[in-house]
Amino acid sequence: MPSLLPWIPQPTDDGSFTFFSEEFGEAFHSRQGAKAEAFQKFAQATELAQKAQKNHVRLLDVCYGLGYNTAAALETIWAVNPTCHVALYGLELDATVPQAAIAPPLLASWSPTVQTVLQQIAQTHTCITPRLTATLLVGDARQTIQTLCQQVFQADAIFFDPFSPRRCPQLWTIEFFALVARCLAPDGRLATYSRAAAVRSAMQAAGLAIGTIPLSATHLPHEWSQGTIGSFDQQTLPTLAPMEQEHLQTRAAIPYRDPTLSDPADVILERHQQEQALSQLESTSNWRRRWQIQ
Numbered sequence: 136m137p138s139l140l141p142w143i144p145q146p147t148d149d150g151s152f153t154f155f156s157e158e159f160g161e162a163f164h165s166r167q168g169a170k171a172e173a174f175q176k177f178a179q180a181t182e183l184a185q186k187a188q189k190n191h192v193r194l195l196d197v198c199y200g201l202g203y204n205t206a207a208a209l210e211t212i213w214a215v216n217p218t219c220h221v222a223l224y225g226l227e228l229d230a231t232v233p234q235a236a237i238a239p240p241l242l243a244s245w246s247p248t249v250q251t252v253l254q255q256i257a258q259t260h261t262c263i264t265p266r267l268t269a270t271l272l273v274g275d276a277r278q279t280i281q282t283l284c285q286q287v288f289q290a291d292a293i294f295f296d297p298f299s300p301r302r303c304p305q306l307w308t309i310e311f312f313a314l315v316a317r318c319l320a321p322d323g324r325l326a327t328y329s330r331a332a333a334v335r336s337a338m339q340a341a342g343l344a345i346g347t348i349p350l351s352a353t354h355l356p357h358e359w360s361q362g363t364i365g366s367f368d369q370q371t372l373p374t375l376a377p378m379e380q381e382h383l384q385t386r387a388a389i390p391y392r393d394p395t396l397s398d399p400a401d402v403i404l405e406r407h408q409q410e411q412a413l414s415q416l417e418s419t420s421n422w423r424r425r426w427q428i429q
């Protein structure tokens with residue numbers, strides 16, 4: 136049985152906790168608040184409160200981790216419609232993460248009902264109640280997503296939350312987004328915290344229209360967006376600012392590629408670097424100077 140010791144809870148600014156991954160060299164959430172991030176960048180950006188007015192909502196949580204995006208989604212949906220049935224799939228590589236996340240200080244952020252759901256999912260990888268059918272698929276999401284494609288699972292909302300592209304490029308490629316897009320319902324929304332041009336162009340290459348997640352009232356001076364929304368309907372999305380649109384014409388917008396959906400991170404990064412070096416697109420430093428971005 137894997138040790139739970141590596142996962143030491145670290146407080147974030149809103150009082151909720153996160154973990155730090157030594158393997159990926161990154162925290163699981165924004166330091167400004169793990170719980171706040173789950174509500175703003177995922178539950179709100181996918182318009183779950185509106186979707187919860189239906190009797191049934193389908194969710195896909197890519198990189199389930201501590202389960203915060205799932206938890207914020209369930210809190211949002213059941214606050215609007217307590218009888219709404221939720222079908223949920225979570226994809227996660229490391230089962231020790233959700234297990235470590237059900238230790239006492241970490242669960243306290245959530246309602247008793249949602250705490251029970253997170254415990255069940257962590258312990259048995261499933262949770263079935265009259266208003267929830269949840270399954271956690273453990274393994275590399277590049278493989279586990281294929282089960283969902285075969286089942287023609289169609290999510291109303293997809294939470295897309297891997298470590299950053301430089302740390303985990305294998306989950307930000309055109310090929311992986313293409314599989315994820317197959318699991319998005321025609322009127323569904325995908326949300327991610329990333330505003331990187333390479334991520335946005337990979338989403339577009341996978342057939343998604345993209346919009347920005349507008350800044351919240353409190354944001355750091357260098358920020359211009361809280362992330363990206365993908366859907367099949369451009370009309371319904373918050374438009375990218377001219378500065379963000381020009382970002383997509385620079386070398387930063389060259390997407391990551393993983394033709395066989397099995398390459399290690401270093402191979403994907405090297406391929407990306409080579410493609411950037413040969414590119415005739417405008418340099419990203421020019422774009423930064425033009426828009427006075429540090």
Ligand SMILES: C[S@@+](CC[C@H](N)C(=O)[O-])C[C@H]1O[C@@H](n2cnc3c(N)ncnc32)[C@H](O)[C@@H]1O
Pocket residue numbers: 162163164173197198199200201202203204205226227228229232274275276277296297298303305306
């Ligand atoms: C930024 S954290 C996700 C945080 C999570 N959404 C939450 O609310 O706690 C990234 C997660 O992706 C998982 N992960 C890394 N590589 C993966 C892969 N190839 N397939 C599936 N999950 C992966 C990590 O174990 C980690 O739990």
